[in-house]
Structure formats: C-alpha cells, structure tokens
Amino acid sequence: MEWTDEGIVLSARKHGESSAIAQLLTGHRGRHAGLVRGGAGRRIRGVLQPGNQVSASWRARLAEHLGILTVEPMRARAANFLSDSDRLAGLSAACAVAEVVLPERQPHRGTYEGMMTLLDEIERSESWPLVYVRWEAGLLAELGFGLDLGSCARTGAETGLAYVSPRSGRAVGAAAAGEYRDRLLPLPAFLVADGRGAGRALPATLGDLRDAAADGLALTGHFLARHVLGDRGGALPPARARLVERFSRRNTIPSDISVR
C-alpha cells in the first residue's frame, strides 16, 4: 500500500527515541496518521509543527497498518504565527479541532480546502476569527450536522434572524424568540449574511469582531460538542478552549479600532 498526497500537519507526538507519530489532514485521504522516522530529530521536528503544509508519502504492507510517513516541507506556516498570540491560538485550535472531530481515513476535501483558506486568512487578515467560525460551521455541515440559518424555524421569515435553537440548529427570528430567548444561542450576524453576498453584517470594529467571533465560537462549539463529540464521549480540545477564552476577554480590546 502506498500513496503520495499533500497535507497539513495537525500534530506530531514523539514515539520512541527519535520517531514521531504524525497526524495529517490530507487532500484526498482525510485525516491520516503515520510513523515518521526521525520525526523527533532536529531535522524534521520543525517540519512537523502544526499548520505546516507538507508533501507526504505513506507506505505500509497492509492498509490497516499505521504505516511509515515521509514528509517534505512545502510551506512552513507555523513560523509565521509564533509571535502573534491570537493567530497562534487560532492555528492551534483549528488543528486540534480537526484532529478530534474528523474520522480517520475518510476523505473530506471540503474541510481540507477550507482549512487551507482558513490558514491563509489567519496569516493575512484581521477578520480571520470570522473565517474560523465559518470553517467550523462548514466542518459541521461536512459531518452531516449543518446549521440551517436560512430562515426562522417558527415563522419562516428570512430577515431579523438573531438566535439558533440549541436542539435543532435552525435559526430563530428576534421577534419569534419570545419567552425562549434565554434558552437560544445568539446568532452572529456575519453568519446570516454568509452566502447571500450582502456582506452587510461584517463587524465594523475589532471589538465588535471579537464579540461576534465569541458568539460564533459558542454556537459552533455547542453543536460540535453535542452532535459530533457527544456520541463518542469526547470533549472539545483545550486549544479551542484557549481560543474561546481569548475572544471572551472583551474588555481588553479597544472597541474603536477599525478592522482592516
């Protein structure tokens, strides 16, 4: 058994004295693990940092074996994030979530391409937290638990959507929420605008952006934990919890800084 593919390093754990077991999100084979000989050594350790893009070759006698991975660096993304705490938290959270949530060896081309876009956005855009939330919403959809944010579950209205039902994942209008308001999850406006080309709901300031991202993370986190990880008895990874915590600190960010 043998294949070659492009992949994003999700994690690498030291195995034995000099090897590592790496988890990759590959373009055509989904999340895939393999033993990297020398992976804990000085030469390859840098390549196996989460978020790095690699060309990977996998080889094993039988398909069910762990197999041997050889990796060649294609793009060292991790180094670009090391000095920025928010972006590093975003990168770590994305890699950790993909590792925990995606089933092994099942192709998820959409998630892979979404993650490439996400990493590009984390690298160059101030509004990357919104892209992160959209990526997690896309992850839910790819796994069969997509949110239905097109119209109000109660009235069918397509405007004024402000909440999401924590049970069904369907949007609820502000007017229709009524006495259930406190039990519903806030729906950040940027998720509603998504896909309609309106772009009207993008936050204007960095403070608003962080608030919207915090609401979005609470929304996707609820459904990832409930639908995807709940059945497996798992929990969202600590790296994601740290990202949520960063965006929950609303008072530390000046609210009048404009988003680039």
Add this chain to the structure above:
Amino acid sequence: MRDGHIERLIQLLARLPGLGPRSARRAALHLVKRRDTLLEPLARALNAVADAVRPCSTCGNLDAVDPCGVCVDGRRDPSRICVVEEVADLWALERAGVFRGRYQVLGGTLSALDGIGPEDLNIASLIARARKPEVREIILALNATVDGQTTTHYIHDCLAACDVDVSQLAHGVPVGGELDYLDDGTIGAALKSRRRM
C-alpha cells in the same frame, strides 16, 4: 547464559536515551570488566544522586541542596528570571555563560496532545515570584515550536497583572547559519524579527 543480575543491568541500561539492547549489552560488559575503575564508582555516584538530588522548591532546578545553588548564589542578579522548559535548557544557558540571573523551570509546555495543562506546569510559582518587588524582568526562553510559543503567550497573559517587563528570546538565523540552508519558517521569523541598525 547471562547471570540474572547482569540481565537486569542490561534491561535498565537499555531504557536510557541513546541506548538500545545491543549497546546496553556492550555497556554492561564494559562496566563489569572494569569493576574498580568504572562499575563501583558509577554505582556510588548513582546512589549519591538518588539520595541527594531533588528539584529545587523555588525554581525547579535539580540540585543536592534546596534552594539550589543558582537560587542562593548572591552574585546572581535577582531582578531577572529566565523561564525555561526543562532542566536541560537551564544547563544549556549555563553552559553558554551569558545569563547571570535566576531561573524558573516549567517542567514542560502546554500540550493538548499529551494532556499537559497550566496546572501541570510551574506557572503559579512563577507568578508568585514575579510579584516580589526585587523582580524586574521575566525572560521567556521557551522553544520556538507551536507548543512552546503557546506556552510563552499564556505565561505572558498570566503576568499581565505583575509589575514586570516580559521579554522572549529572538527567533531567526543561528550563528554560523547560511540563508541558503535555512528552512522557510526560520527565514520568515528572522525577517520579521529584523532590527534597525
């Protein structure tokens, strides 16, 4: 046929970093053949280390006394604390002889993969030390890896309430390094960390 004692020695030696079963057998044989000059002194040294060496209750360094030699050395600058991941990193800095302050050994880095959270590291004691009036600067000397830098940023956040300067080691071209042989990430980090001349 090997004696049970020797077999046990080989098994234990094989657990050491850098040694496999074959090299452990060679080392065991070498020790047994040099009983007076190597085996017995080594056994005494191992006993002494096992009896005396303990982690320092102040910084986490390993020493036969507590607080350790670095913590009680009056010639060292008490206003600077260098935070390192492991004792091996402390030894590396001491070998270089470029830092004359004190240390804090974290005992690892935050790692979701290995289940290491903030409570598993010596972060609380670092914050307690940073609150002391004589401490003016905390130097975060953690590895330039995703886990290392995640820990760096976490500690930086934790120290926000303390009245200390927080700095971290530079990332970039190593001394003797040639650009042609450096990986993209290192070149990128070096360019980002460039300084005005």
